[in-house]
Amino acid sequence: MSYCINPKCQQRENSDNLSHCQSCGSELLINQRYRIVKPLRELNPAFPTDIFEVIDLGLGEDDWGARKVLKVLKYSNNPALVRLFQQEARVLMFLQHSGIPKVEPDGYFTVQLPKSGKQLYCLVMEFIEGENLADWIDKHGGISPEFVLVWLSELTNILDGLHSQNLLHRDIKPSNLLVRPNGQLALIDFGIVGVGEWGLTKVGTTGYAAPEQIVGEAVIPSDFFALGRTFVHLLTGRSPMDFPEDPKTGRLIWRSSVKGISQELADLIDDLMAAFPEKRPKNTRVILQRLQLIKSPADSSKLFDRKWILNSAKWGLVGALVVIFLAPYIFRVVNQFIIPGLDKFFTNLGTDHYNNSQFSSAESYYELALKFNPNNQAAEYSLGKICEEKKDFDCAISRYQDVINGSNSDAGAAAISSLARLQILSEDAKTVNVDLIFKGFKLTSQPGIQASLYKNLGWLRWEQNRIQEAEGYLKRAIAISQTNEYNYASPYCLLAQVKEAQKADASQEWDICYQDASSSILEEQVWASMARQRLRASGKHVE
Incomplete structure (x- = not known):
């Protein structure tokens, strides 16, 4: 089925073998490249834009056949709407962030309709698989405070990229956030992004827009107000407009609707929603620092002391860690192996801090380990995990590839598994090197790493719809976990989905998935x- 781009067309559905609309005569191959597959929302005359899923049939090998999103501005006679539409195009072309839809330089163009001569403004952007959070919350209800820490960090990092370019989003709300199948967030709808003089336009959504933004005086912290309101909605499952305000302070009265939330997290959300912008966090860095403190309160009892470190090393307090944890914390396994001198000590110290979610100090210790021994693949691998925590996946991939090319076979196998996981999470399964995963089995006899490798093989085959292979690999991962008495939810969560596809009973697998899922592993929280x-x-x- 091909849809006609003409908003006035009386019969917009056409068969795929037509080059022009059978009703109005408009070309069905838009800009000599895109064929409209279906609308992504209701084709409502009241909406200034139509949004479609399209197939890219251009000349580029990388893009040919790719699903993308086409946004069409119908009202070209409205200069204000045209300006906002063009502004959205410029912003998305300029910004490069995994949480923002990508727009290529040729993604903005105009189309002239054949009979009326009317001009339509078009913007083609990356298709992000997922569901908007407004619909997601309607189905699943409010999210846990632990999940808020993950998503609030993700969204704040996205805003950091936006604000660093002197841009405001100005319309943060659940319906403008997509949750991908891997659980990560994407921010969409940049149609009212403010550039520079933000306060010149009164825009936003009632219930989420900051008071100063409503009167045309938006500032950087105006986005934080909407951020706080959005997370009240996500935590409670209810619109912020459903809650009363304290007549003395103006604060939203919402805390009693959420169980198990820490005072520190609730205080941060309230501070984001402060009535006056100067009472809110000054910038994204302040928010991220407070989130880090909520995740891992500062431990002042372990100050860096050179004499203590040297004495510890001298008396052999640099022994290897014994406890084995599964991916994504599998790097604790590779830290068992002997790396002489202080680099081993710093590696273990970094791992202790990592396991307490003190990622900044952990990173410093791992880097110190590499200063003493540049060939310390355990520290290199661990820095890859730190990159993942920062959502810097290019950095993580680079670290893992360095480890894979190194001499530590257990670290190499762990890096192979983590690299495969990242590629699957990024919905880039075609880049996963299956031969490399099988090489990982030859590199290690560690059961934790082997279970992770089998899980990722099963996950990959599930994504590729190779159901029987997926089932076999996932069952192997589970068998290893059971033999070694690990609590490892991922293979159970995936096997439950496989069994559902086979029309088999998956209740036992779903039960174990629910009971054992880790709050620190994002995909397990989604599952x-x-x-x-x-x-x-x-x-x-x-x-």
């Missing part, structure tokens, strides 16, 4: 949410 939904539907009581 746990699916598990909770399935278990409730089957009549089982879950929290």
